[in-house]
Amino acid sequence: MKVIIHNVFVIIGVIISLIVATFLGIFSQDISYYFNEQFPTIKLTTAITIVTFLSIGLYIIILILISILKKTNKVYLIAFVLIGLPISIWSFFVWAMWMG
Numbered sequence: 001m002k003v004i005i006h007n008v009f010v011i012i013g014v015i016i017s018l019i020v021a022t023f024l025g026i027f028s029q030d031i032s033y034y035f036n037e038q039f040p041t042i043k044l045t046t047a048i049t050i051v052t053f054l055s056i057g058l059y060i061i062i063l064i065l066i067s068i069l070k071k072t073n074k075v076y077l078i079a080f081v082l083i084g085l086p087i088s089i090w091s092f093f094v095w096a097m098w099m100g
Contacts, residue, residue: 021058
């Protein structure tokens with residue numbers, strides 16, 4: 001029973017982390033503009049760097065969580081690759097363009 005509850009919480013954590021990382025990856029530019037408006041001392045390049053690497057870091061944490069639970073379906077790994085890889089590449093591309 002405890003193992004099932006643990007697996008359910010880890011799976012829910014993976015799904016929530018995937019949603020948050022996807023949101024941060026897609027809207028990193030808008031989020032950095034928002035941070036710059038709210039806190040003018042934060043430079044735009046600093047804000048987009050933080051948001052971009054937070055998104056990529058969450059994807060890495062998701063991969064680690066999936067590898068810890070080897071009993072999970074391959075669906076989560078496939079979803080991670082199909083969602084996380086293109087969004088991480090896009091976020092890194094946007095970040096690189098901002099850095100000039």
